[in-house]
Amino acid sequence: MMISFLAQVAPAAPKQSNTALFMFLAFVAATLVITYFSAKKSSGSSAYFAAGRRITGWQNGLAVAGDYMSAASFLGIAGMIAFNGYDGFMYSVGFLVAYLTVLLIVAEPLRNAGKYTMADVLAYRLKPRPVRAAASLSTLTVSIFYMIAQMVGAGTLVRQLLPGVSYEAAVIGVGVLMVVYVVFGGMLATTWVQIIKAVLLMSASFFLSILVMAKFDFSITNFMEAVSHVTFTGKDGASVTQNFLTPGLLFKNPLDQISLGLALVFGTAGLPHILIRFYTVPDAKTARASVVWAMILIGLFYIMTTFFGFGAATLLGPDYLKVNGGTNMAAPELARFLGGEWFFAFISAVAFATILAVVAGLTISASTSFAHDFFTNVIHHGKEHRPGEEVRVARITAFVVGALAIVIAIVLGPTVNVAFLVGLAFAVAASANLPVILFSIFWKRFNTSGAVWGLSVGLASSIGLILISPDFMKNPLFPLKNPAILSIPLGFIGAWLGTLLSHEPESAEKFTELTVRANTGLGAEKATAH
Amino acid sequence: MSPQPPGDLTPESAAPTDIAPLGRGPLKPEHEKTAGEDGTPVNWDEIAADADFKQLLAAKVTFIVPATVFFVIYYFALPFLVGYHPELMMKKVWGEMNWAYLFALSQFFMAWIVAAFYVVVAAGWDRKAAALLAKYKH
Numbered sequence: 001m002m003i004s005f006l007a008q009v010a011p012a013a014p015k016q017s018n019t020a021l022f023m024f025l026a027f028v029a030a031t032l033v034i035t036y037f038s039a040k041k042s043s044g045s046s047a048y049f050a051a052g053r054r055i056t057g058w059q060n061g062l063a064v065a066g067d068y069m070s071a072a073s074f075l076g077i078a079g080m081i082a083f084n085g086y087d088g089f090m091y092s093v094g095f096l097v098a099y100l101t102v103l104l105i106v107a108e109p110l111r112n113a114g115k116y117t118m119a120d121v122l123a124y125r126l127k128p129r130p131v132r133a134a135a136s137l138s139t140l141t142v143s144i145f146y147m148i149a150q151m152v153g154a155g156t157l158v159r160q161l162l163p164g165v166s167y168e169a170a171v172i173g174v175g176v177l178m179v180v181y182v183v184f185g186g187m188l189a190t191t192w193v194q195i196i197k198a199v200l201l202m203s204a205s206f207f208l209s210i211l212v213m214a215k216f217d218f219s220i221t222n223f224m225e226a227v228s229h230v231t232f233t234g235k236d237g238a239s240v241t242q243n244f245l246t247p248g249l250l251f252k253n254p255l256d257q258i259s260l261g262l263a264l265v266f267g268t269a270g271l272p273h274i275l276i277r278f279y280t281v282p283d284a285k286t287a288r289a290s291v292v293w294a295m296i297l298i299g300l301f302y303i304m305t306t307f308f309g310f311g312a313a314t315l316l317g318p319d320y321l322k323v324n325g326g327t328n329m330a331a332p333e334l335a336r337f338l339g340g341e342w343f344f345a346f347i348s349a350v351a352f353a354t355i356l357a358v359v360a361g362l363t364i365s366a367s368t369s370f371a372h373d374f375f376t377n378v379i380h381h382g383k384e385h386r387p388g389e390e391v392r393v394a395r396i397t398a399f400v401v402g403a404l405a406i407v408i409a410i411v412l413g414p415t416v417n418v419a420f421l422v423g424l425a426f427a428v429a430a431s432a433n434l435p436v437i438l439f440s441i442f443w444k445r446f447n448t449s450g451a452v453w454g455l456s457v458g459l460a461s462s463i464g465l466i467l468i469s470p471d472f473m474k475n476p477l478f479p480l481k482n483p484a485i486l487s488i489p490l491g492f493i494g495a496w497l498g499t500l501l502s503h504e505p506e507s508a509e510k511f512t513e514l515t516v517r518a519n520t521g522l523g524a525e526k527a528t529a530h
Numbered sequence: 531m532s533p534q535p536p537g538d539l540t541p542e543s544a545a546p547t548d549i550a551p552l553g554r555g556p557l558k559p560e561h562e563k564t565a566g567e568d569g570t571p572v573n574w575d576e577i578a579a580d581a582d583f584k585q586l587l588a589a590k591v592t593f594i595v596p597a598t599v600f601f602v603i604y605y606f607a608l609p610f611l612v613g614y615h616p617e618l619m620m621k622k623v624w625g626e627m628n629w630a631y632l633f634a635l636s637q638f639f640m641a642w643i644v645a646a647f648y649v650v651v652a653a654g655w656d657r658k659a660a661a662l663l664a665k666y667k668h
Contacts, residue, residue: 086630090609093637097605100641103648104594221625228626247612247619247630254613261609265602285656288649295645299638513574519587520659522572 019342020161023349027200028177031193031356035181038189046525048186048391049116049368053525055191055280061293064277066194067361068095068268068294069201069301070146071153071354072422077302078334079327081309083318085230085244087251088309092302094264099298101269103291108284109441109518110275115525117365118275118433119373122440125510127448132373134455138432139272139373141459142425143366144405146273147359149421151175151409153328154355159414160329161348167414175406178359182367182398186391187280190360197350197357202297204350205304208331211338212311227310232318244313256480260423263484267426270433273365284521308334359405367397423482424466431487432458435495441518444511446499453498458491572666582662586655593651601644608633 046052055063073095080088114120119135151171158170165173181189216222227244234240242249251257268274278287312321312330316337324333332351336344371394436454439446465483470476478486517523577583612619612630619630 086634089631089634090612093608093634094605097601097637097641100598100601100644103645104598108652220627224626243626245626245628245631247616251613254609257609257613258606261606265605288652292645292649295641299642303635303638512578515587516572516574516577516583519590520577520583520663522577522663 019345020348023345024352027196027349027353027356030196031177031181031189034192034196035185035189038185038192044388045116045372045390047188048394049276049364049372050279050525051187051191053280053282055290057281057286057289058293059191059195060277060281060286060290061297062198063191063194063280064274064290064294065297065301066198066201066357067273067277068298069198069354070358070422071150071157071351073301073305074201074205074354075153075157075328075331075351076422077305078309078312078331079321079329080250081305082312082316082321082330083327084250085227085242085310085313086247087249087257089306090251090257090260091264092305094261095268096295096299096302098265098268099291099295101265102274103288103295106269106275106437107278107287107291110437111278111281111284111287112518112521112524113441113514114279116276116279116372117369118270118272118437119369119377122436122451123373123377124440124514125507126440126446126451126504129378131448131451131455133378134452135433135436136369136373136378138428138455138459139369140366140401141463142270142272142428142433143362143369144401144408145421145428146271146425147362147366147401147405148408148412149425150355150359150362151405152412152414152421154352154359155409156328156414157348157351157355160332161345168410171406171409174356174359175402175409177356178363179399179402181356181360182363182402183395187276187364190357190364191277191280193357193360197353198297200350201354202301204347205301205308207343208311208335208338208347209304209307211343212307212315212334215311215315215338223310223314226314230313230317244310253480255485256482259480259482259485262488263423263426263430263482266434266488267428267430267484270429270437271425272369272429272433273361276365276368277361279525282526283524363398363401363405366401367394370394370397370401424462427462427466427482427484427487428459430458430484431462431491432456434488435491439495439499441514443499444508446495447502447504447507449502449504450495450497450499453501454491454495457494457498458487461490461494462487577662577666580662580665582658582665586658586662589658590655593648597644597648601640604640605637608637 073091077088077091080091082088110118110121113124117135118139119132122131122135151174154174155167155171158165158173159167162170181193213223216226224245229241230244231239231241251260278290281287281290308331312334316324316330316333321327321330321333332344332347335347339346371390375393375397376390432455435458436451439450439454462483465478465487466472468477469481469483470479471481480486611633616630619633620628622628623632
């Protein structure tokens with residue numbers, strides 16, 4: 001992989017930016033200080049995995065937003081809109097509407113009936129070992145795919161900004177930092193890293209949008225006029241003027257869009273790193289408040305993607321972006337154009353912070369699931385042999401997961417298309433996790449065999465369909481880029497058939513208790529004393 | 531598995547499997563107990579059979595099901611219309627602004643409005659749930 005990396009020539013030689021380097025270091029220093037103080041408080045499982053359940057509604061809202069607005073959103077969507085116009089905005093819409101599924105259906109029952117992980121709710125009335133093993137596998141799959149996408153993004157970004165730093169060094173740097181946050185600071189440090197990042201990202205997007213609109217005298221009419229006449233060089237070398245408000249520039253097949261929409265709207269409610277955030281608040285009411293805070297922030301952010309996405313399309317143009325960093329650098333390049341070197345450095349540092357924060361959130365969800373679900377509950381039958389063992393295992397897992405993600409990201413190299421990894425993560429979450437979460441909360445007859453079947457069929461079908469999709473095959477057996485339209489129904493059918501194949505009266509018996517707990521919050525995990 | 535102190539309702543996710551008994555420490559003094567901790571262990575079936583509980587569940591279903599159906603239809607109308615009826619969506623509404631963009635933008639407001647309704651309605655459920663639990667607090 002070294003050879004393929006060396007053979008790669010950057011589109012344009014980027015300049016070393018000392019301002020950007022300084023801002024990176026400032027963010028890293030601030031977060032390390034937080035980690036140091038959190039480390040003092042992170043003893044015991046509840047403190048380490050759930051920040052003692054003492055995070056407030058707005059803080060958790062910011063952290064949920066921080067966990068969610070990844071590099072794919074900030075850099076990826078801005079670039080997608082800059083190159084494909086309207087269709088890029090479709091991602092933004094799906095990302096917000098997805099939170100209605102979280103708010104209306106999943107957040108509160110989960111908070112009321114669980115402890116640290118998604119599997120807690122599944123294992124509530126089912127046989128815990130098989131269910132937790134399957135849920136842990138799907139959690140690790142989703143988290144690692146998502147994480148690799150972020151790390152590749154980080155490596156590419158840092159290489160653009162600091163040409164002295166190689167892709168490998170950048171990936172290792174990000175990996176080491178996230179392991180430090182998670183191993184020493186636990187959920188509390190991770191939460192605060194998310195909060196700072198969310199505030200930075202929101203303000204950066206806001207300033208960027210204002211500067212874009214200032215170029216158009218703050219007139220939406222002028223702005224839309226420019227967006228409808230974007231000129232760039234077409235494939236045949238001729239100059240093309242295209243209305244960027246036209247749908248269909250990216251998605252040629254309408255089913256592609258619908259399938260992507262399904263993955264986004266139903267996948268978010270199955271993303272383990274989002275779900276575990278609801279255990280950090282004191283009760284279901286606060287969990288609800290935090291979803292609402294997150295929806296306000298996420299909505300505003302994704303509306304702003306049209307300002308800086310279309311802004312990059314009109315003010316810089318796809319031709320300029322193509323030779324200056326490519327799709328993923330649309331937002332930073334726009335910042336350089338509008339606000340000079342300093343603003344460029346700021347936006348890049350924010351993008352870097354975004355990646356670090358998301359990677360830390362993913363690491364903690366993966367290590368919590370491994371330590372709590374797999375190690376303690378599957379291998380050790382739910383007994384902690386020595387006090388603090390569960391947290392110790394989680395720390396070791398965070399280290400292993402970090403190392404694994406570093407190695408995979410380096411092996412894949414900077415040229416890998418990361419969009420399909422994120423798409424895969426959402427599709428797996430929607431097809432494997434969501435059906436079993438819904439059935440275990442709402443279907444009395446649901447049982448262990450159903451959960452294991454649902455998780456396995458959802459996981460296998462989403463990954464299998466991606467492997468035979470246009471992203472991987474020249475003559476794809478499955479025509480769509482995103483498998484959700486087929487794999488979600490398969491996940492549900494798997495869970496349903498699996499349930500019918502076996503009888504488990506104990507599961508139906510405990511359904512009453514789960515329903516009462518989920519709907520009243522009776523006996524839910526409380527915040528720990530200070 | 532160690533026996534739970536009486537009155538401790540900390541969920542045992544899947545019975546004896548769960549560990550890390552935070553919040554399951556020594557019993558609190560009487561005056562520090564919250565509703566959930568006070569009293570004898572719960573008879574879940576009794577609460578589930580309670581008319582007030584059934585009413586609470588029914589109220590939730592009557593809101594959540596239609597709201598979910600509504601937002602799913604509203605959301606998927608967008609990729610459907612944009613994909614299969616692009617000529618309709620490309621019609622200009624105001625200046626260069628077309629239906630496709632306006633409909634996409636309206637999704638954000640739709641999501642916020644549904645969420646706002648939910649918050650208001652759910653506050654009522656919280657009161658009902660609190661009243662219900664108060665009945666079983668002895």
